[in-house]
Structures are given as structure tokens and as C-alpha cells.
Amino acid sequence: xxxxxxxxxxxxxxxxxxxxxxLRGIFRYPFxxxxxxxxxxxxNIKFLSSKKIDFGRLVxxxxxxxxxACCQKGIKLEDxxxxxxxxxxxxxxxxxxxGKGLHIKSNTYIGPFSKIGIG
Numbered sequence: 001x002x003x004x005x006x007x008x009x010x011x012x013x014x015x016x017x018x019x020x021x022x023l024r025g026i027f028r029y030p031f032x033x034x035x036x037x038x039x040x041x042x043x044n045i046k047f048l049s050s051k052k053i054d055f056g057r058l059v060x061x062x063x064x065x066x067x068x069a070c071c072q073k074g075i076k077l078e079d080x081x082x083x084x085x086x087x088x089x090x091x092x093x094x095x096x097x098x099g100k101g102l103h104i105k106s107n108t109y110i111g112p113f114s115k116i117g118i119g
Contacts, residue, residue, distance in 0.1 A: 033074065042085070049091075056081065056106065068092060071118060073101030084112040091118040 024041040032039075032053050039055040042063030047053070052074035053067065059077045061067070062085040069075045071091035081104050083089075091099040099118030110116075 039077075053077070062087070062112075066090070071099040071101045075102045075104075077104050078106040078108075080107040081110075082108070083110045083114070086113045088115045089118075090116070093117070093119045 024043075026038055028041065028047075028050070032050050032055060036053065036055045037057045037059065039059040039061055041061050042065070044063055045061055045065045045067065047067045047069070049069040049071075050067075052069040052071065054074060054076045056077055056079035058080050060082045062083065064085055065083065065087040066089070067075075067087075068090045075089070075091070087110065089102070091102065096119055102116070102118055104110075
């Protein structure tokens with residue numbers, strides 16, 4: 001399970017690594033699924049159908065990602081999920097049949113340049 005920073009050095013490391021991603025998460029929080037936790041968001045992340053995304057605690061989405069949650073059951077990211085830079089999650093391809101949904105379990109790490117298609 002991801003740990004919270006325990007010292008100033010830990011906090012400075014996180015700020016240097018992801019910037020002020022928690023603030024971006026707070027500003028976008030009203031646009032996510034009701035009851036969702038506040039995610040830590042990197043720069044340049046685009047969301048489609050963000051009301052269908054349910055974030056667990058301490059979810060980190062690094063920079064330059066695309067998140068299309070236009071699916072039947074929505075997307076759930078459990079506690080401690082990390083998705084690195086330049087990710088692409090797409091639940092639908094154009095006007096084709098939409099996917100059922102996506103559920104990523106706790107403490108999952110998805111590396112940089114990952115692509116996940118559900119449709």
C-alpha cells in the first residue's frame with residue numbers, strides 16, 4: 001500500500017516528481033463520480049465522461065494521459081493505483097459498440113506509454 005510522506009524530504013520529492021497534482025485533483029473533483037476520492041493528477045490529462053470514473057484513495061495519474069470512460073458500467077480505480085505518463089484508456093472506439101467497464105484492483109502499477117482498450 002502506498003504510504004503518505006513522513007518527512008519534509010518525502011514531501012519535496014513528491015512535489016518535484018508530480019508537481020501540484022493534488023490541487024488539479026481538487027479542482028476537477030466535482031466532475032468525477034459522486035463518492036469518489038480526490039486523485040493526484042499530472043499535467044495534460046483529458047477526461048471524457050468523467051462522471052463515470054470512481055477513484056479510490058491515493059490514486060496517481062501521471063502527465064499526458066487520455067481517459068475515455070464512456071462505457072456501460074464506468075471505470076473504478078481502487079486504492080493505490082498508479083498509471084504513469086502518456087497513458088491511453090479508451091472504453092469506446094468512435095461510435096462503435098461501447099465497452100462494459102473497467103475495474104483496476106488495489107495497488108496496481110501501469111507503466112508509461114500504456115494503452116488499454118475496452119470497446
